[in-house]
Amino acid sequence: MSSMMFVGGEKGMIPAEIDLAPPKDGQAFVRLLAAAFNKRDYWITQGKYPGVKLPLVLGSDGAGMIDQREVIINPSIGWGDDPNYFADDFKILGLPDFGTFSDMIIVPEENIYDKPGHLSWIEAAALPVCGVTAYRAMMTRGRAKKGERMLITGIGGGVATMALLFGVAMDMEVWVTSSSEEKIQKAKDHGAMGGVNYKAEGWDKALVSQAGGRFDLIIDGAGGKGFAKMVHHMNPRGRIVIYGGTAGNIDDLSPQRIFWKQLDIMGSTMGSPEDFQNMLDFVVKHKIKPIISHVFNLYEANEAMAVMASGDQFGKVCLDIPWE
């Protein structure tokens, strides 16, 4: 197969031909037509994951064909039977198993789902990780309801933009934060009520003032110093779901606010097979298309990675995979 192999160092990823062993019982062989990046791919190249052995084919998101069947891949490998938590041998596609930055892949058959018909190949490849992560965080964990006021911190990444689309589709009032005025405007273009720049003095009070009230649900991928402020601006019985921690550890959190308002602060990662199916059903029902920020050719994967490193994207950074 033709792949971009991550070899580390200055070379980053380089083109390589690999021989694939034929699929075993219960495995499917997929010819990939598109792939997409996640922050995880970047963190792996930065040495933030243990146990990386080079060379490695990165990539957790992919869509393609099994003979004439159009499919997308659920990247949660071996979640197991418990909807509440993944099994001990759970892994995310792309480490240690070879991932989707390749024209072919072998994955468990149970991870194969039909590609939603309203999505292009690029859109389909953009969906799996951010779709299932946003769905589990918002719905399964966060119990999002129509009409509620939801805040998405740090809009721009895949999960955050997907949560925005989900919230708008189900008639929530969606608000965002960002360090970029341009991203706030883009979020409004996609249906957000508004947002504030979290680098501005007093951003949190300005946000509550603009929103006309406190929040019922927060989807947070940041943590850090802003988190405690958000707890202050929750409605009673509000829920905060944490799916990432790019801003570092959380400080100065008031236990009194948490117990008196009976808040739920919950962690969420990826999703169960049921979450994945429910996400697909929701996406099909509401004809949701993931927001695509950049599309590169497979062999331009290092340029795509540079966008991930910059954090400048709004939506997904994708790879178009040529067949030779």
Added chain:
Amino acid sequence: MSSMMFVGGEKGMIPAEIDLAPPKDGQAFVRLLAAAFNKRDYWITQGKYPGVKLPLVLGSDGAGMIDQREVIINPSIGWGDDPNYFADDFKILGLPDFGTFSDMIIVPEENIYDKPGHLSWIEAAALPVCGVTAYRAMMTRGRAKKGERMLITGIGGGVATMALLFGVAMDMEVWVTSSSEEKIQKAKDHGAMGGVNYKAEGWDKALVSQAGGRFDLIIDGAGGKGFAKMVHHMNPRGRIVIYGGTAGNIDDLSPQRIFWKQLDIMGSTMGSPEDFQNMLDFVVKHKIKPIISHVFNLYEANEAMAVMASGDQFGKVCLDIPWE
């Protein structure tokens, strides 16, 4: 009625005779036989609650008689119809309405429940606040299950000792922390597997080592610096329920640990009418008796308050109410 009125200053509480208006429709007149203290009573005297008008009869916990019927009082006044959160006009008995440090009280009829037959008057008065708070925190919010490993931080207070009894009754493995070796020993006398002194260096690792594994559920009334350590020692999908914050704000909390383990950190306060009834049923079924630390006469209420201020109690500080 004969009451101990909180008048503030050096006098604290003083004996006083008050004329009660006759009960209105929907209200019950209870002749009190016993009352009990909560940390709340102490905090009120320390000016930690807004809107206190003196003189005030303190006290949220009480048991007594309505004619020949033996009753205890649910101190959650006006919780309302939503089991998830109390209504806007919710209040806890003893502020602003006159509380239980008195030989008579008028409360809503819906807050009257039959006194469990296996409890003495003092034990019955010790039950309501800590019983319902521990029950909601552990069961309704914390989803405690038989066989799970539970940690109760800062053992000694009413809620913590009641959570200990509940956990032992339902065959959980219960562990505790305290700054007092004597309290750890007392907890073991009541069925705890063991505990550590949180003032010792490396207490958290020592605790996990003693316990032979990580925790499924933590009942925490402290917050503060120890909290982040505890998050480190949770099992995947563990739950931490916060019902107090005596150690202050929480720092250095890792979002990565929260999302990867899919933890739930939840606040809980008091309980709904359903929680109160379920708590009583549980207490009757398991013949649980609240742990009584000190008993004073009503007119010794200032001495009882001094114990609350010291934090030296293990279990409830109670008042025996004489009839004249």
